[in-house]
Amino acid sequence: MRRPLVMGNWKLNGSKAMVADLIKGLDAQLAGVEGVDVAIAPPVMYLDLAEQLLGKAESKILLGSQNVDVNASGAFTGDISPEMLKDFGATHIIIGHSERRDYHAESDEYVAKKFAFLKEHGLVPVLCIGESEAQNEAGETVAVCARQLDAVINTQGVEALNGAVIAYEPIWAIGTGKAATAEDAQRIHAEIRAHIAAKSEEVAKNVVIQYGGSVKPENAEAYFAQPDIDGALVGGAALNAESFAAIAKAAAAAKA
Numbered sequence: 001m002r003r004p005l006v007m008g009n010w011k012l013n014g015s016k017a018m019v020a021d022l023i024k025g026l027d028a029q030l031a032g033v034e035g036v037d038v039a040i041a042p043p044v045m046y047l048d049l050a051e052q053l054l055g056k057a058e059s060k061i062l063l064g065s066q067n068v069d070v071n072a073s074g075a076f077t078g079d080i081s082p083e084m085l086k087d088f089g090a091t092h093i094i095i096g097h098s099e100r101r102d103y104h105a106e107s108d109e110y111v112a113k114k115f116a117f118l119k120e121h122g123l124v125p126v127l128c129i130g131e132s133e134a135q136n137e138a139g140e141t142v143a144v145c146a147r148q149l150d151a152v153i154n155t156q157g158v159e160a161l162n163g164a165v166i167a168y169e170p171i172w173a174i175g176t177g178k179a180a181t182a183e184d185a186q187r188i189h190a191e192i193r194a195h196i197a198a199k200s201e202e203v204a205k206n207v208v209i210q211y212g213g214s215v216k217p218e219n220a221e222a223y224f225a226q227p228d229i230d231g232a233l234v235g236g237a238a239l240n241a242e243s244f245a246a247i248a249k250a251a252a253a254a255k256a
């Protein structure tokens with residue numbers, strides 16, 4: 001049985017005050033909620049503070065980060081290494097988000113390199129994949145997702161997906177309020193799982209596949225009712241403790 005994972009990607013939002021408020025609010029809202037892993041990925045600047053606050057509260061919330069670079073140390077101005085993320089207690093690291101692929105020209109190969117680097121350092125890659133609106137309209141969704149996954153599978157073997165997380169995020173649904181229907185998302189999730197199953201049924205059976213793109217408390221239940229949707233990667237709704245906790249609760253209830 002796959003354990004659901006609901007992760008909040010705060011993107012470029014936050015302040016010291018907001019980190020404190022959100023963590024406090026989430027801990028209160030999530031008290032007694034079982035059967036779901038909940039993770040937050042604040043901006044890297046706030047990992048230290050988040051780690052301290054989560055520790056003090058003995059929180060079950062997992063700490064994540066929004067990116068990693070591909071060098072361990074040295075003359076790489078502005079880069080962040082896996083060991084630095086580990087040093088601050090981050091375990092779940094988002095890579096390949098469409099915003100990084102688009103705004104920072106990150107290729108499938110480069111994202112796959114990050115994936116390998118995280119695995120090498122014992123961190124959990126949360127690998128984002130998904131198609132643009134034009135690719136969706138051209139019927140290329142499954143091919144795009146397969147290509148993005150194959151960048152990892154063909155270089156590191158399908159077993160590399162063991163313990164990793166995949167986040168299917170149709171780009172046209174991100175931050176637009178135009179979420180994929182639960183049925184459409186399920187169809188793509190099933191295709192993604194089948195693509196992996198063609199190499200290893202065992203890996204496919206165990207890998208957590210999250211949906212991301214305008215997930216809100218109002219639509220969360222419908223996604224989690226789908227057999228191949230194992231959680232969510234949440235942007236906007238993760239910036240509010242009540243909304244984010246409601247999504248996590250919906251996952252716990254649907255997958256119990």
Ligand SMILES: O=C[C@H](O)COP(=O)(O)O
Pocket residue numbers: 009097169173174175176177212213214215233234235236237
């Ligand atoms: O990483 C999260 C996604 O990009 C979803 O963002 P959103 O929930 O604001 O649409």
